[in-house]
Amino acid sequence: MGREVAIRQGKYADDPDDQREGRDESRAGEVRFSSSPVEVSDESLRPRRLAEVIGQRKVAERLAIALEAARKRAEPLPHILFDGPPGLGKTTFATVLHNELGVELAMTSGPALDKKMDVMPYLTNAVEGSILFIDEIHRLPKTVEEFIYPVMEDFRVDVVLGEGMAARTINLPLKRFTIIGATTRSGMLSGPLRDRFHLHEHLEFYDAADLARIVTVNARKLKVTLDADAAEEIARRSRGTPRLANARLRWVRDFALARANGHISLSVARDALAMQEIDQEGLDRQDRRYLETLIQVFRGGPTGVEAIAATMNVSVDTLTDEVEPYMLRRRFIVRTPRGRRATPEGYRVLGLTPPADDLVVNALLAEQRRLFDEGSD
Numbered sequence: 001m002g003r004e005v006a007i008r009q010g011k012y013a014d015d016p017d018d019q020r021e022g023r024d025e026s027r028a029g030e031v032r033f034s035s036s037p038v039e040v041s042d043e044s045l046r047p048r049r050l051a052e053v054i055g056q057r058k059v060a061e062r063l064a065i066a067l068e069a070a071r072k073r074a075e076p077l078p079h080i081l082f083d084g085p086p087g088l089g090k091t092t093f094a095t096v097l098h099n100e101l102g103v104e105l106a107m108t109s110g111p112a113l114d115k116k117m118d119v120m121p122y123l124t125n126a127v128e129g130s131i132l133f134i135d136e137i138h139r140l141p142k143t144v145e146e147f148i149y150p151v152m153e154d155f156r157v158d159v160v161l162g163e164g165m166a167a168r169t170i171n172l173p174l175k176r177f178t179i180i181g182a183t184t185r186s187g188m189l190s191g192p193l194r195d196r197f198h199l200h201e202h203l204e205f206y207d208a209a210d211l212a213r214i215v216t217v218n219a220r221k222l223k224v225t226l227d228a229d230a231a232e233e234i235a236r237r238s239r240g241t242p243r244l245a246n247a248r249l250r251w252v253r254d255f256a257l258a259r260a261n262g263h264i265s266l267s268v269a270r271d272a273l274a275m276q277e278i279d280q281e282g283l284d285r286q287d288r289r290y291l292e293t294l295i296q297v298f299r300g301g302p303t304g305v306e307a308i309a310a311t312m313n314v315s316v317d318t319l320t321d322e323v324e325p326y327m328l329r330r331r332f333i334v335r336t337p338r339g340r341r342a343t344p345e346g347y348r349v350l351g352l353t354p355p356a357d358d359l360v361v362n363a364l365l366a367e368q369r370r371l372f373d374e375g376s377d
């Protein structure tokens with residue numbers, strides 16, 4: 001079993017974002033008083049070993065190979081980059097690798113590493129084979145990014161002492177360790193940084209069957225009983241995202257306790273999710289507001305995400321990271337060079353009739369795609 005997280009500082013120490021699921025770890029030695037009842041934390045809903053990870057089979061298989069090779073060669077894991085929308089398991093995979101190898105894990109994030117000196121303690125404290133997890137690695141400042149290039153390649157840092165003519169560069173050797181980077185925006189990563197990761201793993205949205213298995217396993221961990229069709233219903237309405245499935249499950253569990261006998265049946269799950277205004281497709285209020293804004297204010301687009309964000313009074317990052325990936329995946333919207341555009345499916349999911357010209361355009365596109373597919377056979 002791995003030793004617990006060795007270093008915690010930076011973003012997770014005081015960012016309100018830490019209140020999100022899975023981010024509520026207390027710091028070592030810290031005494032925390034809480035008036036809330038004892039709760040199974042989201043940390044304990046995380047799978048601990050690779051065999052417990054549900055879905056993402058190809059990613060898990062490749063990681064199993066990397067683990068086995070690292071063990072056989074008695075070397076650290078290669079540097080690994082995980083990318084994909086929030087809540088799909090990037091942090092989970094990093095902690096699973098740490099558990100599997102029984103090595104130390106330090107966690108930080110791009111925005112917390114503002115200066116070279118912020119990253120230094122992580123580098124000099126890293127022991128042989130340990131893992132440094134850097135979340136939101138696309139937000140590393142350029143100077144810090146360049147500072148870690150030699151770390152990733154040769155396990156050394158170049159420290160400049162003195163100034164001007166008297167300046168000298170000292171190469172400080174480091175222990176060989178692994179950097180695991182996570183990003184929701186792999187496109188924002190510079191080429192040189194991306195190339196220094198030997199493994200790139202893209203996490204995809206989960207299908208409903210895998211999510212239903214996650215809901216079932218986690219219901220057991222939360223000590224609540226639920227019917228198979230209720231697990232499927234919660235899974236179907238969780239936008240392919242385990243973090244949302246966990247949040248929905250917790251709400252349905254509370255609802256079952258308050259409004260029924262504590263058991264989660266299909267009708268309890270439906271009533272609970274309806275009360276939270278989560279629709280049949282798993283879209284919540286914010287998702288629907290996004291589509292409504294695009295369709296009703298901007299007449300279906302094309303329009304820039306900045307304009308939608310300003311109209312909704314939310315940040316562009318919230319839309320691009322949390323709302324749009326699932327909309328794109330379900331083809332409720334498309335991205336064009338001139339901005340976002342609602343598809344006929346996007347209209348229908350809101351119960352609206354798509355404009356006739358959209359239907360014609362869509363039929364033409366489908367026909368074009370069919371001819372292209374036939375031609376390429």
Ligand SMILES: Nc1ncnc2c1ncn2[C@@H]1O[C@H](COP(=O)(O)OP(=O)(O)OP(=O)(O)O)[C@@H](O)[C@H]1O
Nearest residue numbers: 022045046053054086087088089090091092242243
């Ligand atoms: N493959 C999986 N099997 C079972 N549960 C999972 C899996 N992936 C994620 N989870 C659950 O979803 C929660 C959120 O996952 P995690 O924090 O790893 O997402 P993330 O991709 O790191 O998100 P972010 O980009 O916001 O940091 C975990 O606490 C865990 O309970």
